[in-house]
Amino acid sequence: MPAWIIPVIAPFIVLNVVVGLVTYVTLLERKFAARMQSRIGPYRVGPHGLLQPIADALKLMMKEDVVPTAADRGVFNLAPIVFLIPCMLIFATIPFAPGLGVADLNIGILFFMAVSSMEIVGLFMAGWGSNNKYALLSAMRAVNQIIAYDLPFIFSALVPVMLAGSLKMSDIAAAQSGLWFVFYPVIGQLAFIAFVISTLAAENRVPFDILEAESELVAGFRVEYSGMKFALIQLGEYAHVIGTSFLGALLFLGAWSGPGPEWMGPIWFLLKAMLLFLLVTWVRWSFVRIRVDQILALSWKLLLPSTLALLVATAIVVVWRYGGGA
Amino acid sequence: MTRAHAATLIGERFGSAQVQGDAPFVVTVPVDEWLAFADFAKNVLGCRFFSFSTAVDWKEQGLEIVARVDNLDEGIAVLMKTRLAPGATECASLVLVYRGADWMERECYDMFGVHFTGHPDLRRILLGDDWEGHPLLKSYAVDTPHPPYR
Amino acid sequence: MAPPPLARVELDYSGGERLTMNMGPQHPSAHGVFRAILTLEGETVVGVDAVIGYLHRCHEKLAETLTYAQYPSIASKTDYVAAMTSEFAYVLAAEEIGKIEVPRRAQYLRVLTAELQRVASHLLWLGTWCMDMGGALGGGATIFLYCIRERELILDLFESLVGARLLYGFYQVGGVRYDIPSGWADSCRTTIDLIDQRIGEYEGLLEQNPFFLARAQGVGVISRALAEDVGIAGPLLRGSGVNFDLRRAAAYSSYQDFQFTVPTEIAGDCFARYRVRMAEFRESIRIVRQVLDGLPEGPISSRPGLKSVAQIRIPKGEAYARVEGPRGEVGCYLIADGSAKPYRMKWRGASFSNLAVLPHIIPGHKVADVVAIMGSVDPVFGEVDR
Numbered sequence: 001m002p003a004w005i006i007p008v009i010a011p012f013i014v015l016n017v018v019v020g021l022v023t024y025v026t027l028l029e030r031k032f033a034a035r036m037q038s039r040i041g042p043y044r045v046g047p048h049g050l051l052q053p054i055a056d057a058l059k060l061m062m063k064e065d066v067v068p069t070a071a072d073r074g075v076f077n078l079a080p081i082v083f084l085i086p087c088m089l090i091f092a093t094i095p096f097a098p099g100l101g102v103a104d105l106n107i108g109i110l111f112f113m114a115v116s117s118m119e120i121v122g123l124f125m126a127g128w129g130s131n132n133k134y135a136l137l138s139a140m141r142a143v144n145q146i147i148a149y150d151l152p153f154i155f156s157a158l159v160p161v162m163l164a165g166s167l168k169m170s171d172i173a174a175a176q177s178g179l180w181f182v183f184y185p186v187i188g189q190l191a192f193i194a195f196v197i198s199t200l201a202a203e204n205r206v207p208f209d210i211l212e213a214e215s216e217l218v219a220g221f222r223v224e225y226s227g228m229k230f231a232l233i234q235l236g237e238y239a240h241v242i243g244t245s246f247l248g249a250l251l252f253l254g255a256w257s258g259p260g261p262e263w264m265g266p267i268w269f270l271l272k273a274m275l276l277f278l279l280v281t282w283v284r285w286s287f288v289r290i291r292v293d294q295i296l297a298l299s300w301k302l303l304l305p306s307t308l309a310l311l312v313a314t315a316i317v318v319v320w321r322y323g324g325g326a
Numbered sequence: 327m328t329r330a331h332a333a334t335l336i337g338e339r340f341g342s343a344q345v346q347g348d349a350p351f352v353v354t355v356p357v358d359e360w361l362a363f364a365d366f367a368k369n370v371l372g373c374r375f376f377s378f379s380t381a382v383d384w385k386e387q388g389l390e391i392v393a394r395v396d397n398l399d400e401g402i403a404v405l406m407k408t409r410l411a412p413g414a415t416e417c418a419s420l421v422l423v424y425r426g427a428d429w430m431e432r433e434c435y436d437m438f439g440v441h442f443t444g445h446p447d448l449r450r451i452l453l454g455d456d457w458e459g460h461p462l463l464k465s466y467a468v469d470t471p472h473p474p475y476r
Numbered sequence: 477m478a479p480p481p482l483a484r485v486e487l488d489y490s491g492g493e494r495l496t497m498n499m500g501p502q503h504p505s506a507h508g509v510f511r512a513i514l515t516l517e518g519e520t521v522v523g524v525d526a527v528i529g530y531l532h533r534c535h536e537k538l539a540e541t542l543t544y545a546q547y548p549s550i551a552s553k554t555d556y557v558a559a560m561t562s563e564f565a566y567v568l569a570a571e572e573i574g575k576i577e578v579p580r581r582a583q584y585l586r587v588l589t590a591e592l593q594r595v596a597s598h599l600l601w602l603g604t605w606c607m608d609m610g611g612a613l614g615g616g617a618t619i620f621l622y623c624i625r626e627r628e629l630i631l632d633l634f635e636s637l638v639g640a641r642l643l644y645g646f647y648q649v650g651g652v653r654y655d656i657p658s659g660w661a662d663s664c665r666t667t668i669d670l671i672d673q674r675i676g677e678y679e680g681l682l683e684q685n686p687f688f689l690a691r692a693q694g695v696g697v698i699s700r701a702l703a704e705d706v707g708i709a710g711p712l713l714r715g716s717g718v719n720f721d722l723r724r725a726a727a728y729s730s731y732q733d734f735q736f737t738v739p740t741e742i743a744g745d746c747f748a749r750y751r752v753r754m755a756e757f758r759e760s761i762r763i764v765r766q767v768l769d770g771l772p773e774g775p776i777s778s779r780p781g782l783k784s785v786a787q788i789r790i791p792k793g794e795a796y797a798r799v800e801g802p803r804g805e806v807g808c809y810l811i812a813d814g815s816a817k818p819y820r821m822k823w824r825g826a827s828f829s830n831l832a833v834l835p836h837i838i839p840g841h842k843v844a845d846v847v848a849i850m851g852s853v854d855p856v857f858g859e860v861d862r
Contacts, residue, residue, distance in 0.1 A: 037621040133497050137843070141519075285618050288610035290687045291844040292519060350796070376707040378824040382811060392809070392822075394796060398704065398720045405796065426707035429832040437536070452529035452861055461534055468541055 010102050011092065018091050022238045023053040025277065032278060033285045063227035068131055071224065075129030080225065080232035083122025086115045087236040090243040095170045097256050097265045108169035109161055112247060113154050116202070119240060120146045126233070127221035138220030141292050145208065148299035149201035155307035156198055159191035160251040162314045173255035180254040187314050192252045194307050196279065199244045201299065203237070205284050208295055245276040332371050332402050339366055350394065350403030360408050361418040361444075364393070367404050368423055373397040376426035381438040383464045388412040389438060393420065393427070410440070419445040437462035494522065499846065501530050507604065507850060508857030512834075514846065521846060524838045526831065531861040539821035544570050544788040547818075549645030554823060555859040556643060558597035560589050561801035562823070562859075563647040568728060568797035569810035570649045570818075574790040581774040582651035583730040588767045589637070589646060590729075590799070591760040592664075595671060596630040597802035598753050598760075599623040602678065605750075605851035609691050619678060626674055629667045636660060649788050651777025661768050668761045675757050692747040696837055696849035699744060706836065707829040710804025711756065712853060715749035717742040722800035734766045746852040756802075786816040796824075803827050803854055825859035 027042065027049060034041030042049030067076060093108040095101030105111050120143060127139020161167055163184065164175035182192045201208040222233050249255060249272035256265030290298075329349070336345055336353060340363060346352040355363045367373045379393035389410045396403045410417060419442035420427035431442045432451040439460035442448060450457065459466055500511040509530035515523035535554060539547050551566045552559035564586060571578060578586075603623030610617065631641045638644045638654055646653055682688045698708070703716040713720060721738040723731040739755030741748035779788060790812040798807040807824030830853050838846055 033618075037618050038625065039621065133495060137495075137497070137519075286681075287685060288606060288688050288691060290690050291842055293842065294690050374701075374704040376705060377805070378707070378807065378809070378822070378829070380809065380822045382820045394809075398718060398725070401725060424707070425702070425705045425836070426829060426832060429828065450529075452532040454529070461537055466537075468537060 014091055014102050015088060018088065018239055018242070019235065022235055022242060023057060025238055025242060025274075026056075026234075027053050028274070028277075029281050032281055036282075036285050057231065060231040061228055063230075065227045065229065066224070068224055070131045072129040072131065075125050076224075077129075077229075079122050079125035079129055080229045080236070081122070082125055083119055084232050084236040084239075086118040086122070087239040087243065089115045090240070091246075093169060094243070094246050094250065095173065095255075096269060097262075098170060098174070100266065101170070104168065104170050107167045109157060109167045109172070109251075112169075112243075113150075113157065116240065116243065117146070117150050119236065122236070123221055126225070130221070130224040132224055135221050135223050138223075142204070142221060144292065145204070145295055145299075146202055148296050149198050149208075149303070152194055152299060152303040152307045153198035153202050155304075155311050156191045156194035157247070157251055158311055159187060159314045162311070162318050163187075165318075169250060173250055173257070176254040177257055180252065180257075182252040187310065187317060188252065190310055191307075191314075192248075194303065194310065195248055195252065196276075197303065198307075199248065200280060200283060201295065203241050203244060203280075205241070205280055208289065241277065241280065242273065245273040245280070248276045249273040328400075329402060335370060336366075339370075350405045352405045352407065354407045354409070357408050357410060357414075357417060360391070360406075361420065361423070363406055364395070364420045364423045367395050367406065371397060371402060371404065372400065373402060373404055376420075376424035376430075377403075379420065379427055379430040379434065381434050381440055381462075383438065383462065384409075385464050386412060388414060389440060391417050391434070391440065393430075395424070415440050417442055419443060419448075421445050436460070439463065497843075501527075507855055508860075510850075510855070510857060510860075512846065514843070516843065519842045521841055521843060522839055524835050524846070526834055528831070528857070528860050531857045533862065535823060535862040536821055539818055541817065543785045543816040544649050544790060544818070545782055545785045545816075548647050548649075549643070552643040552645070553858055554825060554862050555801065555803065555806065555827070555856050557600055557856045558593045558802045559643050560593040560646060561799055561806050563644070564590060564729075565797055565799045565801075565806045565808040565823075566810070566821075567647045567649050568799065569795050569808040569821075570788075570790050570812070572795040572797050573793040573810060573812045574649070574788075576650050577778050578651055578729070579775045579778055580730065580772050582776045582778075584767050584771050585652050585656065585776065586647065586729050587731060587734070588764060588771075589634075589652075591763045591767070592630055592633065592668075594760045594802045595668070595757060595764075596627050598757055599627040599630075599671075601753060601802070601851075601854045603627075605848075605854070606682070608847045608851045609688070619681070622674070622678065626671050629670070633660070633664055633667060636663075648777055648779065648782075649790075650779030651775070653777070655776050661771075664764070665768060668764055672758065672761050675754065679754055689747065691844075691848055692750060692852070693743075693745055695746045695841065695845050696852060697744045698833060698837055702833065702836055703744075706833045708804060708833050709829065710801065710826055711749050711752040712804065712830055712833070714738065714740045715752045716744040722798055722805060726798070728797075728799070733770070734763050736763050746848055749852045789814065789816050790818075798824070801826055803856065803859070804830055806859070823859075823862050825862060827855040827857070827859040828862075831855045831860055 031041040031049070042052035045052045045055045067073060090112050092102045093105055093111050095104050123142050124139045127135040127142070160172055160181045163181055164172040166172065181188045222230060225233060249269060253272040256269045258264060258268035332351065333345065336343065336351065340355060340359060342356055342359070343363070344354045353363065373395035375396040375398050377394040377396055379391070382390045382392060384390055390407055391410065392405065392407050394403065394405045408417070417440055419431055421431065421444065429451060431445055432448060434440050435442065435448050436450045436452050437460055449455065495516040497514045497516055498511065499514055501509040511527040513525040513527065514521050538550065542550065548563040548566055551562040554562045600623065603620035606619040607617055634644065635641050637656060637660060638646045698712060698716045700716050700718060703713050703718060717740065719738060719740045724738055736759045739752050739759065741751050792812060792814050794811040796807055796809045798805050804826035805824065806826050809822040809824065810818055811820040813819040834849070834853065838849060841849065
C-alpha cells in the first residue's frame, strides 16, 4: 500500500466512527434520562427508538437555515465549523488499542488539552455573530467559565502523566497494566474526582451549564442557529463530551486493559468511556445548576488550589517512590 | 388597640367621616382627607397591610375609590371609601404611605380613568398603551370595539 | 398624558455600559406570559420594569354580565392552577351578602377540595421552580416530572368528583354542586399517603444538595415591613416572619373544626418560602385526613336544583370575602344590587400583589436569581391579569 493511504484512510474511518458514536450516544442519554424520570424515552421510531437519531439527523438536514438579518454573516456561518473542528481533532491523539490510533503523538496529552480549549473560539464567534443579547451574555459567561475550569482540568490530568512519566497516551495506558490510576491510593481517587468535575464544567454540562441555561438564556449561544448548523454545534458538543470520556478512561481507568483476549481491548475502552459518560449524564439529570459567580468561585477558590496541591503531592510521591525517574 | 379603641380614635380625628360596622370598619371620608386618613390608618391604627384599592362606578353619583387595609396582629380591618364628585376623576395617591398602592392605582387608572395625583408612574398596566377608553366604567359597553378589531 | 418616569425603564440600545434585556413574554421560565425589562450592569440587575397584562380578559366586567349561578365556573380561570380557590372566594362573598346558609357537609367538602387543590398547586410550584433553576434539560426536569406525576393523581381524583381536571364548576352559591362518589374517600386516602411519602423523598433530594441551597438561600430576601407594605400574602408573608393565615385569623367554612399548624419562617429568602410550602404540604394532608374522618351527612347545597341561571338573587349589599389560597389571600369584593347579576366585582388577586414586590427586591441580584425569585414568588398570570 502506498505510504499516504494510511494517514488518509485512518482519520476518515475515525471521523465516521466518531460521528456514528455521537449520534447514538444522544439516544443513550435520552433513554437513560427517561428511565431516571420514570418514563420510557424514544420508543416509536424503530425498535425501541433505535432509529431515532437517524430521524433527528434527517430532520435537521431538511430544516430551513435561518440567518438573522443583522447578524454578522461571516462570523455567524463560520462559527459552527470553528467550534466543530477542535472537538473532532481531539480524537486524533487517542489510541484505541496499542498501535491503533491516528497519531499517537509524543505530546499527546498536551495536544489534547490545547486543542480542546480552542472550542471556545467557535463558541464566542457563535455568540457574537448572532447579534442577540442572550447569545452574547451566554458567550461571555462561557469564556469566563471555560478559562476558569481549564486549569484544574489540566492539573488533574497531569497527575496520571506524572505517575506514568510520559505525555504519550499509549505510554500512560501501558503504565496502568498493573494498577489502574484510579485505584492509586488517595491521589488517584482525588485526581479522578477533580477530573470529572472539571470536565463537567469545561463541557458546559449541568450543574455548570449556565452557558445554555435553558430557563434563563434559552439555549444561550446557539439560540439563533437552526438546521444543519445547529446539528454541527450539537455534534461538536457531544463529540467533546465523548472525547473527554475517552480521555478519562485512558488516564484513570486503564484504557484497553481488561480480562479476555487482546482484541477485546478497544471494546473495554469503549465500555469504560461510556461508563464515564453515563456518570456525567447521571449528574446532569439530578442537579440544579448553580449561579455563574458561584461557579467561578468554586473554580478559582476551591478547585484550582486543591488540584495544584494534588499535583505537588503527586510530585513528592513520584520522587519518593521511584527516586526521581519513572 | 381594640376595635372599640379604634372606633373612638377614628371618631376623634376624623369627625366628618362616616363609620359603619367594625369588622371591617367601613369609613367614608371626604376626598381631601383621603391621604390623611390612610396615613392615620397606617401609623395610628397600625394597619400596615395593604390589601387592595379599587374604584366603583356609581353612574350619575360619580366614582367611589375604595381601599382596604389590615392590622394583621390585632385583627383590625379598615375599608376606606371616598366619593368623587360626579364627573370628577382626581384623587390623591396612597403610594407614599403604602407601596402596594403603586400597581393597584395604575390598574384603577387603566380601568376607570381616575388620575391619582402624586403617583410617580401612572400609566396603563393591564391594557396596551394605545387603548382608548376605560373599560370598567358603566358607560363603556361590553361590546365596544377597539380598533383594529370589529 | 406623559407620566413622569420613575419605575419605567428607559430602553437604551445605544451601547452604553448598561444593557437592557428583555425577559419574556415568551420565555421558558416566565411562568405564563410576563415581560420583565431588565437593566443589567454585567450580570447584576439594577432595575426591573414588570410589564403585565398579556392575559387580561377583564373578568371584572365579565362578572357584571353573568349571573351568580354562571360565574363560578368562569372564576376558575383566574387562578387556573388552583382553580377552586377563586370560585371559593366568589361564592363566599355572594353568600355573605345574601346571608345564605351553607350546610355543614358542603362546608367540609369545600375544605376538602380546597386543601387538595393546595397540594396540587404546590406540586406544580415545586416542579416548575426546580425546572427553572435546573434547566428544561437537566436535573430540574427530573423533579418536574416526578411532581407532575403526583399532581396527576390528584387531578384524577378531581375528575372523578367534578368531571373536569383543571377548571371546575364545583362551587355554587349555597353549597357545592356534586357529592363525592362511592369509593372516592378510599382512593383519596391512598393518594395522599403516597404523596406524603414522596414529598419526604423530594425534600431529601433537594435539601441535601449544596447546589440547591446555594441557589435558594439568601436570595430574594423580603423584609417583614416590605411584605406588609406591598400587601403580599400567603407563603411569601409567612416566609418573612408574619404568622398570618386566613384559615386561622378569620376562619371560614368550618376551618375552625380542624387541627393544623401554620408554618412560619423568618429568613424571608427563597429557601424560607420553600420550607413554608413544604410544611404546608403536610398540614394540608393532615386537614384532608381529618375531613375524611369527620365528614357529616346531609345536603350538599342549600339551593339545590337550579332550574334557571337567574334563579339566585342577592339583595343589596356589599362584602369582601377572602380565602387563603396557595398563593395568598384571594379576595372578592362584591357589590350586589338585588338582581341576579353583581353590580361590581373586584378580584383581589394574590399573584397581582405578590408580583408587585418584584421591582423592590430584584435590583442587586444576578440574572440567574431573577428566575429563582420569580419561581419562589410563584405567580399565576391568570390571577395577575384577570
